[in-house]
Amino acid sequence: MSNEFAGKTAIISGAAGGIGLALAEVLAKQGMNIVMGDIDNVALTESSKGLREQGFEVLTCALDVTDYSQWEDIVTNAKEKFGKVHMVINNAGVGGTPGKVEDSEHETWRWVMDVNVMGVLYGAQACVPALKEHGEGGWVLNVASMAGMMGMPYAGAYCASKAAVVSMTESWVPELKPFGIHTAVLCPAFVKTRIHESYRNRQQKYALAAEKRIDKEKLKAGAQAATKAVESGIAASMLAERVIEALKSKQTYIYTHPNYRKVTTARFKAIDEAFKDAESSTVVGHLKDDDIVTF
Ligand SMILES: NC(=O)c1ccc[n+]([C@@H]2O[C@H](COP(=O)([O-])OP(=O)(O)OC[C@H]3O[C@@H](n4cnc5c(N)ncnc54)[C@H](O)[C@@H]3O)[C@@H](O)[C@H]2O)c1
Numbered sequence: 001m002s003n004e005f006a007g008k009t010a011i012i013s014g015a016a017g018g019i020g021l022a023l024a025e026v027l028a029k030q031g032m033n034i035v036m037g038d039i040d041n042v043a044l045t046e047s048s049k050g051l052r053e054q055g056f057e058v059l060t061c062a063l064d065v066t067d068y069s070q071w072e073d074i075v076t077n078a079k080e081k082f083g084k085v086h087m088v089i090n091n092a093g094v095g096g097t098p099g100k101v102e103d104s105e106h107e108t109w110r111w112v113m114d115v116n117v118m119g120v121l122y123g124a125q126a127c128v129p130a131l132k133e134h135g136e137g138g139w140v141l142n143v144a145s146m147a148g149m150m151g152m153p154y155a156g157a158y159c160a161s162k163a164a165v166v167s168m169t170e171s172w173v174p175e176l177k178p179f180g181i182h183t184a185v186l187c188p189a190f191v192k193t194r195i196h197e198s199y200r201n202r203q204q205k206y207a208l209a210a211e212k213r214i215d216k217e218k219l220k221a222g223a224q225a226a227t228k229a230v231e232s233g234i235a236a237s238m239l240a241e242r243v244i245e246a247l248k249s250k251q252t253y254i255y256t257h258p259n260y261r262k263v264t265t266a267r268f269k270a271i272d273e274a275f276k277d278a279e280s281s282t283v284v285g286h287l288k289d290d291d292i293v294t295f
Helices: 018-029 041-053 068-082 106-133 156-179 195-201 216-231 236-248 258-279
Strands: 009-013 033-038 058-062 087-090 138-143 181-187 253-255
Touching (some): 009 018, 009 068, 009 106, 018 041, 018 087, 033 068, 058 068, 068 106, 087 106, 106 156, 138 236, 181 236, 236 253, 253 258
Parallel strands (some): 009 033, 009 087, 033 058, 087 138, 181 253
């Protein structure tokens, strides 16, 4: 098979189900060797079996993305089995639990930030040296969300974590480009997966210290709304096909729901218009290009 992916190796976090598994399958079909990492060993064994039955070359590794040493291990194992690493997909992510700002559980924020933000940093940090060392270039694909492009009431932790992923990607694009490494951020709206049941993989280290602070009824209502939204989403297989298409055309921002364009358009318009207020300000309005350092 001749395409830019064939014969190369991809490490995918959170590959036991949902979007990660769909990406594993579509990239395996492109001829890639797949290294699947996940915190859920039972699901990982089952999913990898399905890929092997289709004749794909797959390696599985236990991976909790919040533990940097496990990222080092997966890179070592990938190199031992396949020789080189060309792609990392930082896909593992959790939805957290909805809640008002004043009710925010610190343990939940730490869980969401550790998995969704630090997990992405650790993945890139552990894999980028392996991507650089062979000189053949490669890919860093970070899975954010439309939630990274907009704030949503009662979902501050998730939105903040995904906005961080967008921002990290934007920082790494120019850093890694000289090495032939294409960095991209995937921003889907709803996809039919088990994201609304993320609590199933919540590690003990983020267990709630103050059970009494949770309003179970509100949690139930929020969970029902999330389930309905996720179940209305596109199939993970469709998203995965779209990712291949967008990686081939070297997109930095990968969108899967064109109908959400109005969200970013409205946001950027509001941000841009706020500059008019600064330009007419009696305090800072006089600052001109020559006076200030721009990035
Ligand atoms: N489903 C959606 O509507 C949607 C929309 C936008 C973005 N996303 C993002 O897509 C990514 C994949 O989520 P999904 O929708 O497939 O959900 P999912 O829950 O079906 O799959 C997530 C996978 O990540 C694994 N995982 C969870 N915590 C982990 C950890 N600490 N270390 C390693 N693996 C871990 C789970 O075991 C699971 O296999 C996430 O980053 C999510 O935020 C999902």
